[in-house]
Amino acid sequence: MKKTTQSETNTIPALQKPISKKLKAAFLLSASLIISYPYSSVVQADTQQSQQVQVFNIASGDLSRVLRQFASKAKITLSFDPALVSGKQSRGLKGQYSIEAGLQQLLEGQSLQVITIDGESYRIENRSSSNEVELPKVSVSGDYIDETGLGPVSGYVAKRSITAAKADIPLIETPQAVNVVTADEIEIHNAESLNQVLQYTPGVVPMGADNTTSDGMIIRGFNVTGSSPIYLNGSKLPRNTFSGVSEPYAMERIEVLKGPASVLYxxxxxxxxxxxxxxxxxxxxxxxxxxxxGSFDRRQLAGDFTGALTDDGSLSYRFTGLYRDSDTMTDHVPDDRKFGQFSLRWQPSEDTSLTLLANYQHNETVFVYGLPSQGTVEHNINGHIDRDLFVGEPDFNKFDTRNQTLGYLFSHHINDALTFRQNVIYYNAETDYNDIYIGSLDSSQRLLSRGAYIRHDENRTFTIDNQFEAKWDWGNTEHTTLVGMDYEKNQFERIQYSGNVAALDIYNPVYGSTVLMSNSPARSTAESSKKLGLYAQEHLKIADKWVIMLGGRYDNFKSDTDNKLTGTSSNNDDHAYTGRAGLVYLFDNGFASYVSYSESFEPVLGQGASGVSFKPTEGQQYEAGLRFQPEGAPYSVSASVYKLTQKNVSTTDLVNPKFLVQEGEVESKGFELEAKASLNQWNFTAAYAYIDNEVTKSNNGSEGNRTNNVPRNMASFWTDYQFVNVLKGLGAGAGIRYIGETYNIANTVEAPGYTVVDAVVNYSLSPEWKLALNINNLFDKRYATCSYACFYGVERSATLTASYNW
Incomplete structure (x- = not known):
């Protein structure tokens, strides 16, 4: 092809530089492909549009991907046979180009030509082709998104993730279960908490109904609440359980890696x-x-703004903010929030990127301590306890949290094979917490004994993760080698006072009782810890069929706890080795089967009667799975079976009852199934999980007990549809969630299983305006779960949303 000069095209030439080998074209179809960009007004086909100059900033890479990005940006229809571009690379496009000149530049060096059909339709053919053949068309609806592990997903079906491997690899090449909830799903459900985001995810169970003070949850039968389970952009966010909650509106996607994950984290x-x-x-x-x-006097304003700050796009920004003034189902419990998140990305070249992130969050609410089992899930001679019952004192209870997050994501391609990444997070939080806890009911089953405490927490954490990633080929093998070092420093201080308050008649509550607090603290502690980890991982792909993943890690961790009341201190200095091995086989028809083994550890503070510090608990998982996700298909199905065991679990020392011994073991065996699809205007998700969880070893007679709040069966289904013909602009969706029966901590109280239905109706008034009505618990099902106390599920609630996009 003749090289087009700048004077002939009135363009700025694209950067000329070598590119690294990429994965083969990711959207191969047996038929031809058409890429359509939807927009509100009809553009007249004329020569003027083809000559209009636009600014493009498309990275080099697979030619099929680059062409799709160009078509989306240029708002044109582009058709071609995928076989023509399969395996071909493009240098990308950066600068000002007309449509025809841009296409010619993208095809430079290829034996391909551009055929202009009209001002908004183009076709790509071999240069030797002379037949004008109309290509069969396969429609891809919506704005095309070239998905990355740290970017948006179009629809409900994610194909890539950084969570399982700390590398941007396809999910189908991952030998461990990963569930991804996209921003589109978060929006359609109007999810206000992390628990709501994950309520249609198999094997994930929320801890109680309180979504305002904690992101507590159970995954595959194990409580992950107090073990720093939350990560932000692949880096640990090591906050205390009650140091803050997540804001879903600020998230592009939320991913759950099932089973032990210590090898990388x-x-x-x-x-x-x-x-x-x-x-x-x-x-x-x-x-x-x-x-x-909406319900509970809810009022909220939220906004999300992003774009380039410079003409060449090297500097871009994003601001996401939210202000909420709301009550909750429980009397005297607010859900007020102020949230702001700002990020700034500097990308001076395709090889270097620095993204600065900062957010601030202020929550004003009250901790919902729970209710007695008698009157919620068990019989009470006085009848059911009201779902809105508040067991505290309105002028006393509060849960006021302020937290800030600062950090950055840095990435630099040293050469075509080697990349360095560094991720940093600093987290600071303060919590003022006044609470009234409950005791037992008297013989009348009306009067509930209560106690009180005041607590102030300060939480400061710092994490840094350094990674070197090498992509290299040898023969018919493709390698992604990752080595890294991460460091974490935590400081946590707590001072707590105890108090007394009169009992409450739960069937005729009268508030205003005096809360008497002690003058001296009941607890004052300062905890600090440091953790250093070294890890390595190899992702090996052989002949496009076999994938082998091997990883290993060494951790050294130290902790000190100072008791400021007694002047005593304790410390722990230990280490752990963990690993993971997995094997995947990729079939030609879109199926992939895998087996894997993975390990985890958790430090345990304290000492036994002999004065020896406790060993970390150890987790081991064997997993086998099957995925179905054909290339380019807007749907996926995954199934997995697993056996997961936790050892060194603490139980009571029968010889010295004031101490603990690590003789316990808990095991979960299960099966999970998830299906997702985004087919033009129709989306759906379906999930099922079976969890056979029990204590397998204990010295106190608890063998056979189930972990609290863990159902044996759980299932869910959600579907939504956007009408395009007679009822154009109207959309509707509905979902059903089932959770089987569960038990409290002591396994003495059974909470019956329940089924809840959710629904949504939305209507697009114009391309900019949209209205949506979400209704949760449509049929107002009364249900509860129990742990140390019992918690009602949220009653029927509705939220009306008006959105304006421009």
């Missing part, structure tokens, strides 16, 4: 981890405002 509960991917800057300008009103 250090200390973690055996059930798994949750990685939240922030909404990050984009060069395309997008602006959104949302106004909400």
């Amino acid at each position: 250090g200390n973690a509960a055996p059930g798994g981890i949750v990685n939240m991917v922030s909404k990050l800057p984009e060069t395309e300008t997008k602006r959104e405002l949302k106004v909400q009103a």
